[in-house]
Amino acid sequence: MATQVKESWNSRLGVILAVSGSAVGLGNFLRFPGQVAEYGGGAFMAAYFISFLIIGLPICWAEWALGRYGGQRGFHTAVGIFNAVTRHPAGKYLGIIGIIIPIIIYMYYVLIEAWCLGYAINFLAGNMVFQNASEVGDFFAAFTGAAANGSGLGMNGLSQVGIFLIVCFALNFFLIYRGLSKGIELFCKYAMPALIVLAVIILVRVLTLGTPDPSQPQNSINAGLGFMWNPTKVLLVETSTDAAGVQSTTETPVFGKAFIAEAEKKAASDPALAVKRVGIGDQLKKPQLWLAAAGQIFFSLSVGFGIIMTYASYLSKNDDVVLSGLAATSANEFCEVALGGLITIPAAVAFLGTAGAAGGTFAIGFKTLPMVFTSMPAGSFFGFLFFFLLFLAAVTSSLSMLQPGIAFLENALRINRQQSVAILGFMTGIGTLLVVYFSKDLKALDTLDFWVGTFMIFILATIQIIVFAWVMGIPKGFEEASRGASMRIPAIFGPIMKYVTPIFLLGIFFLWISENIFGYNLITGQASSSAYVEDLFGAQPNLVAWIAICLVILLAGFVFLIVNSSEHFRKLSHTEPFSKENP
């Protein structure tokens, strides 16, 4: 029985919104501002824009072009597309990783999506009133199940994530069942503009907060903006010695002429204090800054997930990919820099000071910001708007993670949409249940995010750019990308995509592995074991980490067996060979 997929986009704007929706997520509003603040606005943005030009945009264009090329030959996933481009039996195995990544990420991303929905509804219900940071931490632990394994499965009304998870899971599969144009595209057409409008409303509210507590003039929106964007960081360094004679230093950022003058006065009279200035040049010399900037571009644009290839594979031969790719990436950059970059950190500094603005994505999003909204006039309303905005951003991303799996099952097993949705729903349901059950310290989620959501993405992105630039070749690749395009890829990107992007990507990958797997500190040169490696191969291996890894291995085995036995990927006869005679 020949079962095929009938899918297409309804409009060019629709596919752009779907791709940008896939890219815009929590990282834009939570991770990016924290990174800019940590590394200093000027230096970070310089490295960020350079990374955008030599990693983000090239890989994005490569994915769009490869995707449309594969789609014309009946392939809608990395497996088939690499098969068609490389025209080698081994090519299809390279693409297996492109199926695993989005499916595994969906398993935990839908949970984070449920947190956002849960926080939004709880703000609306007036349940998010906290007296101190400890209460916020307790709420987070109880709501997500971070306190103990199994507690995340609770269905105790609004105070636990269970009911929200079911709603999010059902919504995703309802939309994916409706298909590309009636599901994903229709949802993104409303969700993306709504997301931007919500972000602008919150931005206006935040930027007009001024100095919320006049008794603490150092905590203001202006100071928050300075904390993020000032090119030179001024730090008050305090050196202390404990009873054992061990010295330690504490660095506190200082903002505003009056406060800097005061800090200098203190330092002049106290030998334990010193004022230190860190300029753009000093910051740019740090390898971590480049790693952070490249990583932010990389994960923010959703390149290396295999999703853009799948979306582009539903375009027709002469549909534009160059301007569409640029438009989708620019929409993501706008949401990240112009909206996300001006909301989170300034609000946190205005209410909690610079110490309150520190922390990772989850800490800022689910612990710091609820405290900020609690302290803000009409905070419940704005808290609801903000977390609903994050929820919309998460849904448009999670939807995109399901499409490669659906397309793969339909392509390989020759089944229809109902069957593929049922199979994928079962698989992701099991995975999500494991992630929710093993919720203590979010260990399962963290392990999957590290090995799949970071490590594997580097690998897939490297494969993609090498397949485009070296296997397909730049002349053929540019010719493919330019067909029907509203604008051409500038010629300078030829050598960039062939040499600079792979080398830069491999360099960043090497630095990342050195620091995160081998535990090699890039500044001090000291090596210590990585917690993620210790969890697997340390003296006391972590059972939950191993369960998460086994989940990945099982899925990889399942996909491998299908790829290996499917006629769809075995036959290359229906694809056109690459040659000058048959371009």
Place this chain on the structure above:
Amino acid sequence: MNTGGWIIMSLSVGTVSVLFFWCIYRVLSTPGETRHMHGFEMETPDEKDPRKAPPPA
């Protein structure tokens, strides 16, 4: 925030905003943008089912 901070923030926000709105303008000003984009279309067995087939035009 000092002068350097204002310059960097304005340049960063301005660059991405100009790029975004230029792209949207280019996309929306392209003739026939809203036309149906025909992808690689084939039929699924359920759509071949005559009971589910759309009525002839």
